[in-house]
Amino acid sequence: MPLTLELDSVTKTYDEFVAVDNLSFNIAEGEVFGLLGPNGAGKTSSIRMMIGIIVPDSGAVRVFGEPLSRKVLDRVGYLPEERGFYKKMKVIENLVFFAQLKGLSVSEATRRAHQWLERLELGRWASSKIEELSKGMQQKVQFVAAVIHDPDFLILDEPFSGLDPASSLVLKDALLDLKMQGKTILFSTHRMDTVERLCDSICLVNQGRSVLLGVLNEIKASYGRSSIQLEYEGELPLLKDPELVASSNDFGNYVELRLTPGADAQRFLQLAMRTATIRRFEMVEPSLEEIFIDTVHSTKSVISHA
């Protein structure tokens, strides 16, 4: 499988601050890849290096097997984290301008812009000025700007932020469609549920370094079915017992937890039933959110110990 993106020991330093530290990963053609991490982990800096906005201090970035060039970048679509349009210009004018910069002719750009706007239920807004649109609508227009030149590689920085559920659904369907067409997609997001449903592989970065990398299913499997989801009524003081519970995320009548290695799930259930009524008890693979919090916490402690 040819590689769409190769990051090879990429490092970027601003003054003293190391934004991206020796980051390496590859994305195969047709893959949907999630770039995850807490705020300030270096996600946006990494993405900016993938599209040549900033140049790494060391390491190499290759797209479609070639070093970055304008020609290669014409095949890349980019949705930035912060939305940006010329507010005084019409939606269609903005889209045609950005599409022309990617090499499209005016007529082709206009045709595709209308097509995409219809599809995202924005058809009647084409001749409105950007400033007249709501934030969610601007977001969808921004997405159109990223895909209008039919890129083979799509980079999306927080694509779902600020969208209502209905719009999210429309966007998700559009993305799935692109995935079916064999496009390679890179996401950066905090929304673990979306990543879990859409992504094939992930890279979790923290403080500029990759802390977890691989195919999503394999990562989850490696954690085993050591997670417990529990719906209950009453008190569960044993969640605080370190001999049984390694970590927990308690919502009051629902809890997700991981058992301490060696602890017995049946024994935990028996003890729990003494203080609470159990409505549901299930042993599952950990959710990505759990893995995320767990990994970020453990790398933090590693770094603070070091």
Next chain:
Amino acid sequence: MRNVLLIIRREYLVRVRTKAFIIFTVLMPLFMGGLIFLPEQFMTSGSETRHIVVVSSDPVLAGLVQTELAASRNGGDEDEASVIKKNNKPDFEVSVATAPTEELRHQLIRKIQDGNLDGVAWIDDDAVTTRKCTYYSRNVTDFVESSTVSRALRFALSQRQLSERGFSGAQSKVLLSQVDVDTIHINRSGANKSNGMGAFFLPFLLLLGIYMTVLIYGLYVMRSVMEEKTSRIIEVLLSSVTPMQLMAGKIIGVGAVGLTQIAIWALSGSLLGTGGMAVARQVIGNSMKDAHVSTSVLWLFPVFFVLGYATYACLYAAIGAMVNSDEEAQQMQFPVTLPLILCMVLATAIIRDPNTPLAFWLSMFPLTSPIIMFVRTAVDMPPTWQVSLSIGISLASLYGLVWLTSRIYRVGILMYGKRPTLPEILKWIRYA
């Protein structure tokens, strides 16, 4: 190259289509005209009849003053006040009193205070020898009124003295008439009859024109950079174009708007042509009479506009890239705008004498040269080597400036948060 053209096109169309462009295109000539027209209109505000009493124990002298003041309305001789239109001069209604007592003086002053009288010209008995009189008026700031009165007094006193020495009225009139000096402006292309005020005003207007266009279009570039930076359009743009292409496209696009505007002004000016000028002279009076500027100014204006604009556009683009808010932009743009303001401050001195060492060096210094050298060519075409040297220095410094500011621009547009310090900016320039 295609990208640069696309950016130029967008910058150009977006601006030309705005109401601001149309309004500015129309308003600028009106504003310029207003600068000359309005002060003169204000001067005529006191054109209603002035009631004046001339007090002198010598009835002949008082009579002379009376006649002279009455005549000032429709002629008399041209004078230092020739800038002012004749019909701007106030009407005088003059009465004479020949018994100068202290009591009368108090009476008249009271009348002035009450507003029943506009002025009193008090001529003491020894005035013919001391040549000292007193003029009482509520309105001492109206220099047209007081200068007219003063001139009438001077004329009357001199005529009285001359007639005492046996000169006839006609003889003394000749002796007292103003000497009419024709100023002939000699330059390399020949001689032109020129009126001092007109020769001053036209270059001044041209200076104002180039100053305003350079400043306004320079600031447009800054606004445009800031818009892209604060609205984060820049990230989308930079995934398609290089910072250099973006900056070049922006500066050329906005500059083309400026040239369009200048072309519209020049074209409408020449269409109105002599007819327009004739109307303007009617309205403005004869201050523009014989105002002459060599035709080379017509093509030098766009040349120096482009040089001046490009220089300041680079600087303003760099500032736009450095700042995050309007407040910061205002602080940062001041030092850059300073040389431009300096040009305006020194304008009068340079138009009066365009060949001083100061004028020479300012017309070589890159930040002032486009404006100062242009004014010098408008007043009195300097030697060709000076003009070429000035343009050469401008071009060379522009080359350096583009290099310098594009580096600041490239890093600055992606930097958010606090305003960069000078060491940080120096570091940006050193980034490869």
